[in-house]
Amino acid sequence: MRKVSKIPLVAVIAAALFGGLIYLLAWSSIFTVSSITVTGSPTPESQSAITQISAIxxxxKLARVEPQAIEKRLLHLKWIESAHVSxxxxxxxxxIVVTPRTPTAIFNGSTIDASGTIFTLPGFTTADLPRVSAKTPALGLAAIKVFQDLPxxxxxxxVSLTARNSSNFALFVDVDGRNVQILxxxxxxxxxxxEVISALLTLEENKKIRRIDVSAPHAPIVK
Known part of the structure; x- marks a missing residue:
């Protein structure tokens, strides 16, 4: 007659403990989400977007909160540079901790950062940023560099900048309520x-000019 092998007591206890742990983590009300904190969102609208996408x-149940999956979803928001969920x-x-991208200009109607990434930041006001128009983000960044090097x-x-190519930039500036184009x-x-622009604008005969060409600053042209 064949003997029935007995399952070691240790294995039975281990299985019971494992099953109990699974129950506690996945079904019990003990390990549940008690609070959700969002850090790094620069506007109330962006915080709301994070809360919605995280879906926590x-x-x-805490066991059902998957940090890596949530981080991946958050990074689909282009205005987020990095995200960490714990x-x-x-x-x-x-x-939830996010690092938002820093807007440097309004590029073709959207926001752009120093890396050339184009994004829209919910609730962000753009009043203090230069407006840049260019065919490519690279040219946009070049125009931003022109702006940043200005006094x-x-x-x-x-008011705005345009870039046709890497050696052809134009600025639109406000001069006493007049929009003056600077080539x-x-x-x-x-x-x-x-220095040349400032000197030209102080001349009485230039009070109504609409364009200044300083592409060759030693021989400027006004119109």
Whole structure:
């Protein structure tokens, strides 16, 4: 007669413990989400977008909160540069930390950062950013560099910039309520060009000009 092998007591206890652990994590009300914290969202609208996409709810089982899956979904939002999601098994707290991209200009109607990434940041006001028009993000960044190298006082008068190619930039500036086009040319001799523009604008005969060409700053043209 064949003997029936007995399952070791240790294995039975281990299986019971494992089953109990699975129950506690997946079904018990002990390990649930007690709070959700979002850090790094620059506007209330962006925080709302993060909360919605993360799809985490208070009272949800912690075991069902998948940090990596949530991070991947958040990174589909182009205005987020990085995202980290963590969960605390002791107090049930879930923390979402994001690093938003920093807008440097309005590029063809959208926001662009220093890396050339184009994105839309919910709730972001663009009043203090230069407006840039160009065929490619690379040219847009080149135009932004032209703007950043301008004296701070002159920057305040710049309404928008355009870039046709890497040596053909143009600025539109506000001069006493008039929109004046500055044909800048290549990104060079910035200090001299600003000096020439300032001198031309102080002349009485130039009070109504609409265009200044300083692409060749030693021989400027006004119109």
């Amino acid at each position: 709810t208070s009272g949800e 969960r605390n098994w002791l107090d049930g707290a879930v923390e 701070r006082e002159f920057q305040r008068s710049v 800048w040319g290549a990104h060079e001799e910035t200090a001299l060009k600003i």
